[in-house]
Amino acid sequence: MKKILLPTDFSPNAYNAVKYAISLYKEEECEFYLLNTYTPTIAHSRFMATAAVGKACEDVVKSNSEKGLGMLVERLENEYQNPKHRFITISSFNLLVEEIKNIIESVRIDLVVTGTKGASGLDEVFMGSNTVRIIKSIRNCPVLAVPQHFDYQAPAEIAFATDFNRFYTSSELRPLLDMARSFRAAIRIVHVQYQIKALTEVQQFNLNMLRKYLSGVEHYVHTVTELNSVSKTLEVFAEELDIHLLAMLNYQHSYVEKMTREPVVKRLAFHTRIPLLVIQELGMGTPPSSKRVKEVSTSN
Incomplete structure (x- = not known):
């Protein structure tokens, strides 16, 4: 229950x-x-x-x-x-x-x-x-x-905003996965970049692990250029793709922290139009080192 x-x-x-x-x-x-x-x-x-x-x-x-x-x-x-x-x-x-x-x-x-x-x-x-x-x-x-x-509105389209700089644990992603499975929803992983560029080795590793966790649900990866602020960018993304729920993990330097702290939020305001699911970090958030990435990649 x-x-x-x-x-x-x-x-x-x-x-x-x-x-x-x-x-x-x-x-x-x-x-x-x-x-x-x-x-x-x-x-x-x-x-x-x-x-x-x-x-x-x-x-x-x-x-x-x-x-x-x-x-x-x-x-x-x-x-x-x-x-x-x-x-x-x-x-x-x-x-x-x-x-x-x-x-x-x-x-x-x-x-x-x-x-x-x-x-x-x-x-x-x-x-x-x-x-x-x-x-x-x-x-x-x-x-x-x-x-x-x-x-x-039943959440058939869920956006998960991330910068791939953090390694997510399966426990942290459970609320997102539970929601997606309950409503047979598609998860759209959205990465906001100030300037479009290739992912670093650590970011690519974290993305690969994230896709493994999401292997049981329909999911897509989107990379978008920042429009004035992260909040405004996510707002536009949600409108264009008819997103029903926006999810984020809350940790140091995360999108959530930026939107609740940066002065730009007070100027532009995040006009929340869809529900926002904030998932709290449970630990193990330090990205693996390059050496560790290579070891994991080699062992798989």
Whole structure:
């Protein structure tokens, strides 16, 4: 049984992510953990003890959180009525990212699904600050970020963005492979280059190993020239090939790190139009040395 964590602030944006997750796993036995966190502001008064005011404030916010989760479950059960799905609510007085970490550890969550706000008007932000914090902070569970206006579409075409500078392990690629196999999707490996040039020996080795891991699913390799930024390039690629899901591995110097850190993101904004699956690194990320590449190649 899959265990999916769904953080919510009861906004339409969050509800769209919940709907996407339920639709995505409609054929599978799942436990959905609906999480709402709250951190009430403690009021101060000359006429009441600070502790009493703080407790009263917390009780009100806690009650609203629990009531909101109850109404959300009732709405989902009425709308979907899927006997394969079970909903569990968690109302927590904690910071969002910290509580997500706690739940992942205690429940062994398979996937975190969160909504993204996207950029509009002068609000040039990368997916929303909460989403970025989750992606940058969670290191032991994949995160699926769903755009606020994205209507569910089964992922028949999945893009996997990589620069081939890192050796991927089979465990790290498992969320991608599971998704592709579940939906009989094609994986399009996309390599963004500032200037088109031949792969280095290490990059070629990593590509060959990646293709071995993906040998059981339909896959293709695309090399594209960077357009102003990695984020813009991937956005155009996804539009042109009608991609339904974009996947990346999050590690030092990865595309994910660049898009959440570089100033160019704030100027151009990554207008997330399709869901983004961020897979966290699990180790063994150092590319093999040239000597090691030759040894492996010789032994195969």
